[in-house]
Amino acid sequence: MKIEVPKIYRPIDLGEYAEELKGEKLHVWVNPPRRLLAEYAAILKHVLKQEPRPRWWDRILSRLGIIGLGERRSLGWFGKVWSEDGATSIGEQAAVSFALQLYEADPVLYQHLIAVTMQLLDGHQDTSKKAMADAMLEVNKTGRTAHPQLARLFIARTINHLHGGPVIGAWDIDGLPDDWVAGFLQYASGQMGAAETLVVNQILEPTRAKWRAQHPTYRKARLN
């Protein structure tokens, strides 16, 4: 099964922070891969483990344009998900420079940007019913999805299909090594057309399930 997951960017309108900045926008890549999210989690873990430093020391360092390794990595990470044009990331170096400059010029705006970025990332992970409905529609129309839960579900279905039986649930997908998932998808894409598989599963199955349930004898002797 071939699923193409596009990069999804959502804008941060700086006008929400201050009227004077209306029209200025920064875009956030809200569906980064698990690898990138894990990288941020590791950075955060590292920063939190560090001994807190006096505030005056931080102020001196920032005015000198010097930041610690943890902070540099953290800001650099945001450079991977921030974009000016909603298509390409600004990069680690540019993000560090931008953040240092902003931290000096307007530290509140800096904190606002970080907070909204995290909200967008978290909000995208939080799947609403509408998002699911939209994603299903997208699958039916295009055979593709960027919905994180739906994508995990399809990957699980693919793996189960390849194994000839249920071996994994959608909630287990994140625990699989990336190269395994890629391998399964690559194999499946050569074995079957994504569209056909989706069609049978998404369109016919609900009706089939109802049909089976209404049959007077089928599986009626089983507990489940």
Place this chain on the structure above:
Amino acid sequence: MTSRVFTKHQFGKETTNRVAVAADTMIVGGIVPGISPDRVSRRPMENIGVRADSYRAHILQVFWAQKLTLPEGYFQILPALLSIGLVGDITAVEQTTSQGDMLWDFDPSHTADNSLDSLTYETGDDTQAYEIEGVMAESFGLSFQVNQGQEGSPVELGADLFGRQVTPTTFTGGLSLPSPEPINGKLSRLYKDSTWANAGVTELSNILRGGNLEILTGTHPKFLGSANQYFDEHGQGPIAARLGLTLERGAASDAIFDDFQAQTERLIRLAFNGSQIGTGDTHNLTVDLFGTFESVTPLNAQDRGNNIDVAEFVAHYDPTGAKNVRVQVTTDVSAI
């Protein structure tokens, strides 16, 4: 620790339903499924004046049910799977003298008894084998996608089995491996006609990309008051069938959409051919369904830039042909 490689499953056709026999045929084409528990431990909820719900457990009834899935389906297994669900006691008829091309005609009666067969199923590994007697099929199904590349297009077979009970036993030894002829989804053919007499006349060529057949056989266990915890008899309720089709969009699939809107009754044939048996007929699986299209979704998806239509055909009883479904199998197996 027991190695997975020593796992296997096999069966024998019972002379008398539900009386165990030794296995004589190995099953291949897929992994052996885990053995479903055949009994439910009941722990009655009781108020006994302590901070616990129950203090005893027991078994009142035994029943085994399990899905058998063969991702790499083959023709030789079909007579067994169909005879324990759709029609039993079939005498296969050789089509070409001395060539062993046996035709199994599963043409179920919708009014009389279908003399269903049953199997004794042996499964397990070199640590322990288990035997289930009285195995029958509640459903029979197949699904396939015609692969758009170098990979093959195997046809997956499935059956919902049920049986009396799981008994530890020893495998019947010395069974030889079968010589399976694979059912190939790429060699699938689709026909659309109007009557049983014309079944298979009008082929819809260059259209079929996948299919999903499901037959609910109506076969079910009957638990009646008796000396035993397992079921006593079997019955057969309504036979129902559906065929899902994924179709390359074109004039033929558009005509199917017209059939759907008008609810025009059709005789749909799905057939698979294999290699030739000797100098006789080829291995073959032919499924005929009479009914109408329940739904057709044009432009439902696209694959590699081609539009895909989806159709669901539902079988219903045809008073003229006196049936809704018929399955014919030609293979080199003369007896189950």
